[in-house]
Amino acid sequence: xxxxxxxxxxxxxxxxxxxxxxxxxxxxxxxxxxxxxxxxxxxxxxxxxxxxxxxxxxxxxxxxxxxxxxxxxxxxxxxxxxxxxxxxxxxxxxxxxxxxxxxxxxxxxxxxxxxxxxxxxxxxxxxxxxxxxxxxxxxxxxxxxxxxxxxxxxxxxxxxxxxxxxxxxxxxxxxxxxxxxxxxxxxxxxxxxxxxxxxxxxxxxxxxxxxxxxxxxxxxxxxxxxxxxxxxxxxxxxxxxxxxxxxxxxxxxxxxxxxxxxxxxxxxxxxxxxxxxxxxxxxxxxxxxxxxxxxxxxxxxxxxxxxxxxxxxxxxxxxxxxxxxxxxxxxxxxxxxxxxxxxxxxxxxxxxxxxxxxxxx
Numbered sequence: 001x002x003x004x005x006x007x008x009x010x011x012x013x014x015x016x017x018x019x020x021x022x023x024x025x026x027x028x029x030x031x032x033x034x035x036x037x038x039x040x041x042x043x044x045x046x047x048x049x050x051x052x053x054x055x056x057x058x059x060x061x062x063x064x065x066x067x068x069x070x071x072x073x074x075x076x077x078x079x080x081x082x083x084x085x086x087x088x089x090x091x092x093x094x095x096x097x098x099x100x101x102x103x104x105x106x107x108x109x110x111x112x113x114x115x116x117x118x119x120x121x122x123x124x125x126x127x128x129x130x131x132x133x134x135x136x137x138x139x140x141x142x143x144x145x146x147x148x149x150x151x152x153x154x155x156x157x158x159x160x161x162x163x164x165x166x167x168x169x170x171x172x173x174x175x176x177x178x179x180x181x182x183x184x185x186x187x188x189x190x191x192x193x194x195x196x197x198x199x200x201x202x203x204x205x206x207x208x209x210x211x212x213x214x215x216x217x218x219x220x221x222x223x224x225x226x227x228x229x230x231x232x233x234x235x236x237x238x239x240x241x242x243x244x245x246x247x248x249x250x251x252x253x254x255x256x257x258x259x260x261x262x263x264x265x266x267x268x269x270x271x272x273x274x275x276x277x278x279x280x281x282x283x284x285x286x287x288x289x290x291x292x293x294x295x296x297x298x299x300x301x302x303x304x305x306x307x308x309x310x311x312x313x314x315x316x317x318x319x320x321x322x323x324x325x326x327x328x329x330x331x332x333x334x335x336x337x338x339x340x341x342x343x344x345x346x347x348x349x350x351x352x353x354x355x356x357x358x359x360x361x
Contacts, residue, residue, distance in 0.1 A: 084205075084211060086235075086237040086241070086242075086243050087211055087235045087237070087243065089241070089270065090235075090243050090245075090268045090270075090280070093270065093278070093280055093307070094268070094280065094282060094305070094307060095109050095111075095129070095147070095148075095316075095345060095347075097109070097129035097130060097145075097146060097147045097148065098215065098231075100129065100130040100131060101130070101131050101142070101144050101169060102182065102201070103131070105133065105349065106130070106131060106132045106133045106349070107130045107131060107347075107348070107349055108128065108129070108130035108131075108132065108145065108347075108348040109127075109128070109129045109130050109147055109345055109346070109347055109348070110126075110127075110128055110345065110346040110348070111125075111126070111127040111128075111129070111147060111148070111343055111344070111345045111346075112124075112125075112126055112343070112344045112345075113125040113126070113127060113148075113341065113342070113343050114341070114342045114343075115339070115340075115341050116339065116340045116341075116342075117337060117338075117339045118337040118338045118339065119328065119335070119337045120328070120337075127147040127148055128145045128147060129145050129146060129147020129148065130144075130145055130147070130348075131143065131144045131145065131169070138170070140170055140171040140172070141168065141169070141170050141171075142168070142169045142170075142171075143166075143167075143168060143169075144166070144167055144168065144169045144186075145165065145166055146165055146166075146167075165188075166188070166189055167186055167187055167188035167189055167195070168186065168187045169184050169185075169186050169199075170184060170185045170186075171183070171184050172184065172185055179203075180202060180203060180204055181200075181201070181202055182200070182201040182202075183198070183199070183200055184198070184199040184200075184201075185197075185198055185199075186198065186199055186217075186219070188219065190221070191223075192221055192222045192223030192224070193222050193223075194222075195219050195220060195221050195222070196219070196220055197217060197218055197219035197220065198217070198218050199215070199216070199217050199218075200215070200216045201213070201214070201215045201216075202214045202215075206234070209236060209237045210234065210235065210236045210237075211234070211235045211237075212232075212233070212234050212235075213231075213232075213233040213234075213235075214230070214231065214232055214233075215229075215230070215231040215233075216228070216229075216230050216231075217229045217230075224253070224254060224255050225253065225254035225255065226253060226254060227251070227252070227253035227254075227256070228251075228252055228253065229249065229250065229251045229252075230249065230250045231247070231248070231249045232246075232247070232248045232249075233245065233246070233247050234246045241269060241270035241271070241280075242267075242268070242269045242270075243267070243268045243269075244265075244266075244267055245264075245265070245266045245267075245268065246263075246264075246265050247262075247263065247264050247265075247266070247286075248261070248262070248263040249261065249262050249263075256290075257290035257291070257292050257293070258290055258291030258292025258293075259290070259291045259292075260288075260289070260290045260291075261288065261289060261290070261291075262286065262287070262288035262289075263286060263287060263288070264284050264285065264286030264287075265284065265285055265286070266282060266283060266284035266285075266286075267282070267283045267284070268280060268281070268282045268283075269281050273308065277308055277309040277310070278308070278309050279306070279307060279308035279309065280307050280308075281304065281305070281306055281307075282304065282305035282306075282307070283303075283304050284301075284302070284303060284304070284305075285301070285302045286300075286301050286302075287299060287300050287301065288301075296327065296330075298326055298327055299324050299325070299326035299327070300324070300325040300326070301322055301323070301324050301325075301326075302322065302323055303320060303321060303322025303323065303339075304320065304321060304322075305318060305319075305320045306318065306319050306320075307343075314346060314347045314348070314349075315344075315345070315346060315347075316343075316344070316345040316347065317342075317343070317344055317345075318342070318343040318344075318345070319340070319341075319342055319343075320340070320341040320342075320343070321338070321339070321340050322338075322339045322340075322341075323336060323337075323338055323339075324336065324337050324338075324339055
């Protein structure tokens with residue numbers, strides 16, 4: 001029989017970061033940043049004394065752009081656009097493979113990863129992530145490669161069975177709704193044969209500087225049965241090159257330990273060094289666990305990622321130290337352990353004429 005200490009674990013709700021971000025966004029009627037003020041001040045809202053109110057409104061609308069409903073709506077659209085740009089910059093710079101799969105152009109990331117752990121065996125991995133467009137067959141068809149989930153901080157080494165290392169992705173549905181809704185039919189390739197599946201993505205703005213993204217996958221494996229995964233991401237743009245993110249993932253299937261989950265709250269900030277190379281820092285706290293055969297928080301984790309462009313624009317190095325308070329095996333005591341992960345990444349684009357900064361800004 002396990003001791004009381006061994007069986008007593010406090011369950012942490014995986015939606016806690018979502019609640020935190022929502023509480024922050026509820027009171028975020030702050031003054032707009034200087035960049036927004038500069039942009040809004042460029043709108044010509046003045047008119048001559050002899051110009052009536054109607055002509056003044058038309059002048060404002062013409063400065064904001066066609067299709068906007070006025071000065072206020074134009075300011076809201078601008079703020080939302082800046083929030084989306086910040087989200088895309090962070091994802092592209094740190095290498096979010098999920099985002100890469102939705103890019104219009106081909107994009108691949110080749111990573112060499114070395115893991116050092118205080119209690120577990122050291123590990124060297126090679127990962128290829130991204131996609132290659134296949135316009136000769138169809139403009140909606142891509143050859144996809146899954147690398148790593150930049151937001152998922154679980155360290156048990158288990159691959160997500162709802163995704164495959166290599167497969168095909170076919171976008172379906174109307175293109176005019178792609179900003180909010182996107183549907184894909186997927187086929188993965190594994191040892192048990194083809195793995196058909198579907199993927200749905202929804203994204204929208206909750207507030208002028210808060211965006212929400214939901215991704216749902218279902219995959220059927222001929223050997224292991226069906227699997228599904230749900231991802232929730234809430235981003236709040238703080239200021240230029242600063243982002244606060246809440247992330248939660250659920251994984252469930254015939255051979256999972258009930259519902260396996262991971263959740264995190266993170267802060268990202270971009271910067272530029274003296275040499276002109278771009279860098280970024282990513283600070284996070286997170287946890288992961290399972291619901292069967294009993295509720296268990298397997299790991300509490302706090303860490304940081306330091307990433308920077310290296311000798312060339314397409315080359316990146318990264319170091320990620322973290323401290324983990326985890327249970328390595330069922331009924332074991334929870335102990336702390338340091339972990340360091342080193343990454344070297346080559347970023348490959350379909351159009352080499354475009355620079356990294358043009359692609360990621």
